[in-house]
Amino acid sequence: MLRNDPHIGAPRSRVDGPAKVTGAAKYAAEFEAPNLAYGYVVSSAVARGRIAAIETSAAEAVPGVLRVFTHENRPRAAWFSSSYQDEVAPPGTPFRPLYDEKVYYSGQPIALVVAETFEIARYAASLIRAEYETEEHETDLKLARAHAYVPPKKRSGITPPPKPEGDAMKAYADAPVRVWGEYNHAPEHHNPMEPHASTVVWEGGGKLTVHDKIQGVQNSQGYVASVFGLSKDDVQVVSPFVGGGFGSGLRPQYQLFLAVMAAIDLERSVRVELTRDQMFTFTHRPATISTVMLGAEPDGRLVSLKHDAVQGTSQFEDYQETVVNWSSLLYHPKNIALSYQIAKLDTYTPGDMRAPGAPTGISAIECAMDELAHATGVDPVELRLRNYTDRDENADKEFTSKELRACYRLGAERFGWAQRKPEPRSMREGRELIGWGMASGVWEAYMMKTSARATLTLDGKLEVATATADIGTGTYTILTQIGADAFGLAMEDVTARIADSSLPKSPIEGGSWTAASAGAAVDAACRSVREKLFGYAQTMKGSPLAGATIDQVSFANGRVVLTTDPSRSVTIAEAMRAGGVDRIQAEETASPSLLTKTRYASYTHSAVFAEVRVDEELGQIRVTRVVNAVAAGKILNPKTARSQVLGGVVWGLSMALHEETFTDHNLGRFMNHNIAEYHIPVNADVHDIEVVFVEEHDDKVSPLGVKGLGEIGIVGTPAAIANAVFHATGKRIRDLPITIDKVLAETA
Numbered sequence: 107m108l109r110n111d112p113h114i115g116a117p118r119s120r121v122d123g124p125a126k127v128t129g130a131a132k133y134a135a136e137f138e139a140p141n142l143a144y145g146y147v148v149s150s151a152v153a154r155g156r157i158a159a160i161e162t163s164a165a166e167a168v169p170g171v172l173r174v175f176t177h178e179n180r181p182r183a184a185w186f187s188s189s190y191q192d193e194v195a196p197p198g199t200p201f202r203p204l205y206d207e208k209v210y211y212s213g214q215p216i217a218l219v220v221a222e223t224f225e226i227a228r229y230a231a232s233l234i235r236a237e238y239e240t241e242e243h244e245t246d247l248k249l250a251r252a253h254a255y256v257p258p259k260k261r262s263g264i265t266p267p268p269k270p271e272g273d274a275m276k277a278y279a280d281a282p283v284r285v286w287g288e289y290n291h292a293p294e295h296h297n298p299m300e301p302h303a304s305t306v307v308w309e310g311g312g313k314l315t316v317h318d319k320i321q322g323v324q325n326s327q328g329y330v331a332s333v334f335g336l337s338k339d340d341v342q343v344v345s346p347f348v349g350g351g352f353g354s355g356l357r358p359q360y361q362l363f364l365a366v367m368a369a370i371d372l373e374r375s376v377r378v379e380l381t382r383d384q385m386f387t388f389t390h391r392p393a394t395i396s397t398v399m400l401g402a403e404p405d406g407r408l409v410s411l412k413h414d415a416v417q418g419t420s421q422f423e424d425y426q427e428t429v430v431n432w433s434s435l436l437y438h439p440k441n442i443a444l445s446y447q448i449a450k451l452d453t454y455t456p457g458d459m460r461a462p463g464a465p466t467g468i469s470a471i472e473c474a475m476d477e478l479a480h481a482t483g484v485d486p487v488e489l490r491l492r493n494y495t496d497r498d499e500n501a502d503k504e505f506t507s508k509e510l511r512a513c514y515r516l517g518a519e520r521f522g523w524a525q526r527k528p529e530p531r532s533m534r535e536g537r538e539l540i541g542w543g544m545a546s547g548v549w550e551a552y553m554m555k556t557s558a559r560a561t562l563t564l565d566g567k568l569e570v571a572t573a574t575a576d577i578g579t580g581t582y583t584i585l586t587q588i589g590a591d592a593f594g595l596a597m598e599d600v601t602a603r604i605a606d607s608s609l610p611k612s613p614i615e616g617g618s619w620t621a622a623s624a625g626a627a628v629d630a631a632c633r634s635v636r637e638k639l640f641g642y643a644q645t646m647k648g649s650p651l652a653g654a655t656i657d658q659v660s661f662a663n664g665r666v667v668l669t670t671d672p673s674r675s676v677t678i679a680e681a682m683r684a685g686g687v688d689r690i691q692a693e694e695t696a697s698p699s700l701l702t703k704t705r706y707a708s709y710t711h712s713a714v715f716a717e718v719r720v721d722e723e724l725g726q727i728r729v730t731r732v733v734n735a736v737a738a739g740k741i742l743n744p745k746t747a748r749s750q751v752l753g754g755v756v757w758g759l760s761m762a763l764h765e766e767t768f769t770d771h772n773l774g775r776f777m778n779h780n781i782a783e784y785h786i787p788v789n790a791d792v793h794d795i796e797v798v799f800v801e802e803h804d805d806k807v808s809p810l811g812v813k814g815l816g817e818i819g820i821v822g823t824p825a826a827i828a829n830a831v832f833h834a835t836g837k838r839i840r841d842l843p844i845t846i847d848k849v850l851a852e853t854a
């Protein structure tokens with residue numbers, strides 16, 4: 107056999123799996139340092155106002171306390187807010203911890219106690235007393251929406267809604283069939299298993315090594331350097347493992363600032379780890395209110411589409427998501443009007459949470475489409491096919507590929523959709539009503555400029571390296587596969603090095619772009635090494651490859667082989683010896699194609715089918731089956747890819763039925779800030795989930811034809827489940843999550 111079986115496209119297990127299950131994998135709060143001190147954060151008890159007085163002497167008197175930092179004695183840090191702007195900050199003034207006496211939200215850090223042990227710091231923190239002068243606060247989006255506004259400055263990467271077309275209101279009024287509804291999404295908080303933490307190692311001579319919970323080490327590095335006036339050479343951020351991010355680790359969080367501040371001031375290593383409660387004191391998925399109006403012909407063909415959304419943001423930043431654009435991307439009648447606004451609340455700035463904007467916006471449009479299916483009597487899948495778009499009419503571009511039709515077809519087949527009885531409440535087993543619902547999903551297929559280095563050594567081992575992260579998605583594994591295939595090596599002969607700020611430049615791991623971007627960069631670096639290796643192989647005296655060109659050879663089993671005559675080959679070691687080297691190294695940068703960016707639109711798609719069983723007397727809902735058919739270009743690793751979609755489906759189920767952060771608007775505080783009361787699904791909530799990857803060839807989206815799929819799994823799932831609940835019960839519940847009280851209270 108000329109080539110080893112390729113690893114790309116094969117279901118390989120995670121190369122970092124053994125380290126994770128044996129505990130060898132270290133997370134930010136697990137790195138040791140000599141003479142480590144521990145910080146504990148004190149949080150504001152009010153939502154808005156100023157700290158009139160803060161009493162720290164009792165805390166300072168506790169033996170073992172090293173220092174108590176407040177706004178009154180905060181060591182020097184950058185003054186201007188622009189210095190605090192990280193790579194992915196939205197427009198506005200980033201939050202500056204302990205900056206002054208102002209309180210912007212409940213839970214804001216107002217003091218840091220640093221002590222010899224975590225327990226001493228925590229105890230001393232309990233002795234700190236603050237007096238506040240409070241001001242009126244607003245945390246209710248339903249009230250604040252009266253002051254909603256179009257963001258004056260758009261957030262980078264977010265496209266404002268497309269311009270209106272036709273006259274959506276008139277067409278709606280004239281339409282034979284009309285549906286409209288207001289869909290509400292509660293705020294949600296990221297709850298990765300690993301809480302946010304930073305261990306800052308004081309290396310002496312002003313140098314810091316930082317272990318931070320972050321989805322992009324170079325983002326933390328840049329932030330620390332800018333805020334504390336350090337050279338990037340003096341700040342190395344190393345975070346090899348991330349215990350889940352989901353967007354909560356895209357931006358440096360306040361524990362990083364506090365830990366670095368304390369380390370510099372005390373000239374000592376410091377760790378600041380947030381508690382689970384404190385995981386509710388920074389970023390979150392914003393509350394969203396969507397209004398959708400659909401006008402259609404009796405056969406379901408849309409004539410008018412209106413989708414308006416408003417989301418909460420903080421007082422200090424204009425956070426934005428893409429919420430409404432998806433609607434006219436999926437369906438594009440002649441008359442369209444979309445709008446997107448944000449409203450200031452006295453909370454921390456919301457942040458990206460898995461597929462930000464999509465499960466919220468798409469739940470609204472896909473539930474509205476289900477209402478239209480019911481109103482017209484057209485099957486929900488058929489309704490979507492009748493309104494299918496073959497181009498991105500928002501941007502007036504062709505798609506690089508769009509196999510959504512195949513998602514509908516294959517998903518429906520696997521699910522057995524043809525057996526569905528259209529009438530709500532028509533399927534039942536014992537005391538349970540059975541409902542089948544479906545929805546579409548769509549998410550952007552991004553590629554970002556990324557650099558990588560490949561190093562091949564005489565012993566036939568390869569290292570590939572880039573500063574990206576692995577937030578549990580499988581980045582280590584796919585980069586290893588790509589490297590191994592470039593030289594026909596075994597997975598064991600390849601090491602992927604990532605998540606160190608000294609490695610070649612990479613953006614944060616987010617937006618589902620890492621496979622396409624870091625993958626392309628590693629592939630390019632490996633190609634470059636191959637060219638050098640081939641050159642050396644040819645210079646060998648009496649080379650069996652003399653006269654061949656690089657496209658006539660293959661790289662397999664540690665050899666460079668003439669493809670048409672495998673008996674003619676040179677080993678990696680022979681080639682390197684011929685070149686007088688013991689390693690070949692290359693660094694390359696992969697950038698998205700300009701042609702693709704200007705001419706084409708690229709998205710991943712999915713069709714989600716869900717079965718629910720609803721206990722009519724108890725209102726309990728079980729999601730017994732989900733089929734998620736995904737078109738995401740080339741699938742590098744069906745095993746890790748499936749895991750990504752499974753996780754997305756579970757989270758979609760959570761958004762549909764479980765997850766919400768409740769706000770006490772009197773106190774202006776998120777109330778259920780713990781996993782006892784913040785409800786997320788457990789194993790018993792998760793039943794049969796099937797992931798189908800639809801074949802999709804795409805030679806434009808990225809060099810490897812990869813689209814990425816970290817986020818698509820969640821997108822259509824909440825709507826599919828909500829539509830299944832309607833089909834089971836005949837009750838249309840437009841406020842997610844659909845909890846028992848709503849099932850029992852709503853009337854049909």
Ligand code: MOS
Pocket residue numbers: 321351352353354356458459460461462615616617618
């Ligand atoms: Mo993702 S929400 O871009 O980590």
